[in-house]
Amino acid sequence: MxxxxxxxxxxxxxxxxxxxxxxxxxxxxxxxxxxxxxxxxxxxxxxxxxxxxxxxxxxxxxxxxxxxxxxxxxxxxxxxxxxxxxxxxxxxxxTLAEYVSMTRRLVTPIYPADANLIVSLFDLHSSRADEAEKIEILEAGTGHGALTLHLSRAIHGANTQCPKPAPVSEGTDDLSATEQESTDEQTECDDAVTAWKASRKAVIHTIDISPKYSKHAAKVVAGFRHGLYADNIDFHVGDASAWIKSEHARRDSEEPFLTHAFLDLPATHDHLSAVASALKNDGILIVFNPSITQILDSIQKIKREDISLFLDQTLELGNNGSSGGKPWDLRAVKPRASIKAQTTEHSSDSAQSSGSEAPSETPQELNQAITRDPAQTLKEIKPEDSDWTYVCRPKVGERITGGGFLGIFRKMNNPVRP
Ligand SMILES: C[S@@+](CC[C@H](N)C(=O)[O-])C[C@H]1O[C@@H](n2cnc3c(N)ncnc32)[C@H](O)[C@@H]1O
Incomplete structure (x- = not known):
């Protein structure tokens, strides 16, 4: 055959x-x-x-x-x-790093050192084997296409080559051969490409609300090594949460289909519920935010709305090529007195959810931890959260650099309980 x-x-x-x-x-x-x-x-x-x-x-x-x-x-x-x-x-x-850094850009990209860290945190292991789980990654927003290219390079080995015409970059005119083909032959080829796309073992669904940015990113992707990594990627234009909803409808199923998700867009916390609905159990969601308080917004949203995600790690990114991810301690904690006062017993899952846990510190240690960064920590606590308080600090003894934060979440099947 x-x-x-x-x-x-x-x-x-x-x-x-x-x-x-x-x-x-x-x-x-x-x-x-x-x-x-x-x-x-x-x-x-x-x-x-x-x-x-x-x-x-x-x-x-x-x-x-x-x-x-x-x-x-x-x-x-x-x-x-x-x-x-x-x-x-x-x-x-x-090189890929030179290409994404030096090509004309319309938005700020994820820089190569940070993109490499994100790819590594996703722990991607692609395989063409029939029994291998299909990798489906959601990336929102597409922006410059910088992370898109890094992700595509990482999964490239999972897919066979699509023998459609290689994407044509700016300044070339070799589409003429394609244009001369008959309509029937073109349709047959398009159908075959559609079938090939459906058979891919690894796909990146990248979505941007701006048609202009999406078009530019598609061009950036197509321009790298004659579109070597372009066929692993499906570009979509629209809102990230709306796309997930439409994708559930298109698949006629509420079953989760994403293995990985990455959010680099404003108000990331507004998209958590939709992403959690599409992320498979134990799937990884990485959120990029310029400010640590935006990661807190996500934690609070997860708690308030019982979204089935928990915070696995928080990393601060470097901005001078020295990125490796600086660990932050970012947790929702309940003072012991408040835990004792509760009559309901918590399951171990709920104790770990959203990075929450019973505090290991004494109340004095906890206070000390919080007051190291009181502005960021306390302003986020809403009256209805008065039982909870937040540790928000760089891990002790680490080098401080800057450049944004990654929240690395995991999907868990059992929902968070208050
Ligand atoms: C900082 S850029 C992303 C850069 C990208 N990670 C890269 O490496 O090149 C943020 C993008 O999010 C897009 N965006 C904003 N709101 C969005 C939404 N609701 N859904 C999808 N994309 C959105 C913006 O148009 C913008 O292109």
Whole structure:
């Protein structure tokens, strides 16, 4: 029996020039059309230029003279190219980190060091094996597409190659072959691509409320290595919670389908309930917030609305390339006196939910912990939460850097009890 990808290649193969498929998977021996390269001036390594997708008809205008794309095509990494004014530039393959940091952006992206940490925290283990659980990741918002690309690289091994035409980046015109195909053949190919998409073992559903940002991000993704990681990603435009609701309806099931979720958008706490409804048991939700008090908003929302998530870890991100995640101690705690006064017995699950636990500190230690950051801690406590108080502090002895916070939550099947 033919494999799905062989069948698809038979149907759609003619739409992809051999060069466009091979260039995704070739070793980077020589540069070809549509590659994006970095040029470093030989006599001044700080003078760095990122090219547009290479096109023999184009040239790069620099204040040190013009560099023709045609002079780069066919060369190898680390070869030199000379500008019209006689200056030498060394040609390099662009890395993913350089690409997401240096491409034109419309919104602030997650920077590469932080993206790598997030991917690592997701603990992704992709496999093409039939029995392997399908990985379905929700990312909201898409923004620049920076984290999208990092996530897609991590899951790429799970999927076979889609032999549809490689996405075309700005400045190229090789769609003409596709456009000349008959409608019937195109439909057959589209159906085959749809079937291939349904068979993927790992998918990123990335959603942004802004059509403009989503379109730009899709272009950013398509521009990296001829769209090498594009086929693992489905782009959606709309509100994150609304998309989850529509997805339940489309699947005609209230069953959770996400293995992982990442939220980097305003008012993340407003989306927790929807995400929890779609996240599988023990699935990971990572929330990025610029401020620690926004992570507290999520904890409070989970408590108040019995959302079936608990806070596993809180990490502070570095902003100077030294990211590794700085641990914070962020917990809802009940003073012992209040626990004793309660007549109802709590299950062990409820004691751990939302990162809540009976305090290990004495009341004096607890007070000391809270007053280290009283403004952030106390202003969030609402009258109805008067039994609960919050520890909100960097873990002792850690280096302080800055750059935002990650709340790492896990889905649990048993709901939180007050
Ligand atoms: C800071 S950017 C995300 C950057 C992205 N993580 C990256 O690495 O490039 C935040 C994005 O959230 C989007 N957004 C805001 N509200 C949203 C909502 N309710 N649903 C989906 N996306 C939303 C914004 O349009 C914006 O593009």
């Amino acid at each position: 033919r494999s799905a990808s062989t069948t698809l290649r038979r149907i759609c193969g003619r739409h992809s020039s051999p060069a466009s498929i091979c260039s995704q998977y070739r070793t980077l021996a020589t540069f070809v059309e549509r590659d994006i390269v970095i040029l470093r001036q030989k006599s001044n390594q700080d003078n760095i230029i990122v090219s547009k997708p290479l096109n023999p008809a184009n040239k790069i205008n620099t204040h040190k003279g013009d560099i023709s794309h045609a002079d780069i095509i066919g060369k190898s990494p680390r070869d030199l190219v000379t500008s019209s004014a006689g200056h030498d530039y060394r040609i390099h393959t662009i």
